[in-house]
Amino acid sequence: MPPASIRRIAICTGGGDAPGLNAVIRSVVIAAINRGWECYGIRDGFNGILFPERYLEGGVFRLTLDKVRDIGHLGGTMLGSTNKGNPLHFPTRMPDGTTHEIDRSGEILEYFAKKELDALVSIGGDGSLTIADALHKKGLRVVGVPKTIDNDLDKTMTTFGFDTAVAFATECLDRLHSTAESHQRVMVVEVMGRYAGWIALHSGIAGNAHAILMPEIPFDLDKVTNRIHARDAAGQLYSVVVVAEGAAPRDGHTELQAPAEIGHAERLGGIGERVAKALQERTGKDTRVVVLGHLLRGGSPTAFDRLAAMRFGAAAVRALDEGLSGVMVALAFPNVNYIALEEVAGRMKAVPMDSDTLQTARDLGICLGD
Numbered sequence: 001m002p003p004a005s006i007r008r009i010a011i012c013t014g015g016g017d018a019p020g021l022n023a024v025i026r027s028v029v030i031a032a033i034n035r036g037w038e039c040y041g042i043r044d045g046f047n048g049i050l051f052p053e054r055y056l057e058g059g060v061f062r063l064t065l066d067k068v069r070d071i072g073h074l075g076g077t078m079l080g081s082t083n084k085g086n087p088l089h090f091p092t093r094m095p096d097g098t099t100h101e102i103d104r105s106g107e108i109l110e111y112f113a114k115k116e117l118d119a120l121v122s123i124g125g126d127g128s129l130t131i132a133d134a135l136h137k138k139g140l141r142v143v144g145v146p147k148t149i150d151n152d153l154d155k156t157m158t159t160f161g162f163d164t165a166v167a168f169a170t171e172c173l174d175r176l177h178s179t180a181e182s183h184q185r186v187m188v189v190e191v192m193g194r195y196a197g198w199i200a201l202h203s204g205i206a207g208n209a210h211a212i213l214m215p216e217i218p219f220d221l222d223k224v225t226n227r228i229h230a231r232d233a234a235g236q237l238y239s240v241v242v243v244a245e246g247a248a249p250r251d252g253h254t255e256l257q258a259p260a261e262i263g264h265a266e267r268l269g270g271i272g273e274r275v276a277k278a279l280q281e282r283t284g285k286d287t288r289v290v291v292l293g294h295l296l297r298g299g300s301p302t303a304f305d306r307l308a309a310m311r312f313g314a315a316a317v318r319a320l321d322e323g324l325s326g327v328m329v330a331l332a333f334p335n336v337n338y339i340a341l342e343e344v345a346g347r348m349k350a351v352p353m354d355s356d357t358l359q360t361a362r363d364l365g366i367c368l369g370d
Helices: 021-033 105-114 126-137 162-183 198-206 221-233 271-283 303-321 356-363
Strands: 008-013 038-042 060-063 090-093 099-102 119-124 142-146 186-191 211-213 239-244 256-258 287-291 327-332 335-340
Touching (some): 021 119, 119 303, 126 142, 162 186, 162 239, 162 303, 186 198, 186 271, 198 211, 198 239, 198 356, 211 221, 271 287, 303 327, 303 335
Parallel strands (some): 008 119, 119 142, 142 327, 211 239
Antiparallel strands (some): 038 060, 090 099, 327 335
């Protein structure tokens, strides 16, 4: 039996923000309205449904052409986002004062039925798409759009937001070269990426870093120290080291700013400071650390990310129009493919050890800490 025709769809953005989210929203809304559909935006992930009382103008609101006019170049998301409160495992305080995780997905399904919303476009990373897959299996018509600056989602060549993050990190490295050389310093630059080294590797190569440390390769600081000494001996009296936030030494552990707790994943950070301190002790050189952090999430998306975002948004609407559900749109040049959400949910795409990009770093003499 063919799926029922669509009249109304909803859009949500979950997880960390990324440049290009507004471009996806705009693309979905225009493509849907051009088909005669109505579009609604859910505020702050699913909080607009679960906590409507928080919003003066309502947790779910109509998205018209006027509301999405001229937003494609803006960073962030007009809908808001959150990386707390997974509706499948929602942290709830019990009468006895303890906190337990409960499944509130039924409330989302009930809301869609009550408001006669026919489908959901879920824009997010691994966590959001895992939720989307679960909602699909519970009967909701869902199409996912891959979003993360970390580029760690499987089955898509790239995610929007990644190119912008790499471009900004590269610009920062370019600026740091001159000050590092002027003062003959070692500059350690910590970048985001969670447990994947895509941002570190790509920006490190593009930004002419002398060492790149990433989660896929547990590092030995002796190797980095030797690289710095070799540069000094050659009269190159400064070095730039890029460190992914999830990188860890061979004999150590990943640095955390905060451990995992109910309703929230662990927060990485601090490895840059640790590496900088160790390198200063080992080399005797003045060493400074720069943490790019959330700077990588902000700002206007690059032309590549804008185009990718708009292609994803339009493809998501086409997928719904073709009667599909439980799929993610994925970039596979020159086309956008449809991939089952269950093939993406819970899977992380790390940098392959046989990748051409990694080999390029080695061929250029960049130290990878191994």
